[in-house]
Amino acid sequence: MxxxxxxxxxxxxxxxxxxxxxxxxxxxxxxxxxxxxxxxxxxxxxxxxxxxxxDLARKTLIRAWLDDGVESMKNAPGVGTSVKDALHARLAYNEPVLAHLPEAFALLAAPESGIPPIDPVPALKHAARIADEACYVSGDQSLRLSWYTKRATLTGIYSAAELHQLTSPQTAHSFLDSLLSTSTTIDSSVEEVKLFSSYIFRSWAGIIRSQGVL
Structure with a gap:
């Protein structure tokens, strides 16, 4: 074909x-x-x-699902007024397949050779695309350094909320709200970016080990 x-x-x-x-x-x-x-x-x-x-076929399907998730943010009800709405819409997109996400994320982050260390790039790219799309659909016009710092912080916030969703689906949306509300310096919070990045890496490593990929 x-x-x-x-x-x-x-x-x-x-x-x-x-x-x-x-x-x-x-x-x-x-x-x-x-x-x-x-x-x-x-x-x-x-x-x-x-x-x-x-597993290459499975990765093809996972990546297609991730692409569709980003695309879905443009048409989700209520999206277009705020970054918060867009991120909530993307969390909701996960809900029908939550049971399968730990294995999917573990497969994406596992090295091709099957030998550690794990590859954090897919996790970061996934969350960065969502942060960027959230800003785009909400009409965010951040410029220069502000553009990078805001999206880096949103990348960390969304990743943390999504990882939380895997273990506590019922509280994922309120957890996202709490992260957004406490990130009062979202345009310049370099320390928060470092904190979230460390959390994301450790959490994805835990997912891989729990799924027996390594």
Whole structure:
């Protein structure tokens, strides 16, 4: 199948994640939801050809889900008035698949070689994209150094709230509110950025170990 077919099937696989997780099975079953559905799921060989061998296919699905999460912030009800609204909308996007997120995050952060140290870059890129999109959809016009410091702080705040959500979903939104309200110097809080960065790294390392990826 062409690249366009792969993209189409990825989109069809996203709603299946809540039931099947970020798995090759979810990708295989995507063809059952085409306008003219296939009679049976894709073969394992076909999944590998379209999305990658082994865990590469799963990572392809995870990244597609992350991309869709950023895109969804533009159309979420109530978004467009504040950064806070946008971040809450993105937390809500996680809710249908929360049970599968620790394993997905662990897979993204695990080194390709399977040997420590872990790679924190995917975690930081994920949260930074969300912080940037939150500022964009809310009409934030920060300039120069303020642009970097504000987004760095929001990156840390969102990451901390999302990590909290994995263990305490019921209090995730109130936790996000508390972080935003106590970050009174959000445009210049360098120490907060350092604190959040340390917390994020340690938490993602814990997720990886708990999932048995390393």
């Amino acid at each position: 062409a690249a366009n077919s792969s993209t189409r099937l990825l989109k069809l696989a996203l709603p299946l994640v809540s039931e099947h997780g970020f798995t090759r099975a979810a990708l295989a079953r995507s063809v059952l939801h085409l306008p003219t559905p296939h009679a049976e799921p894709l073969s394992d060989t076909a999944v590998s050809a379209l999305f990658g061998r082994g």
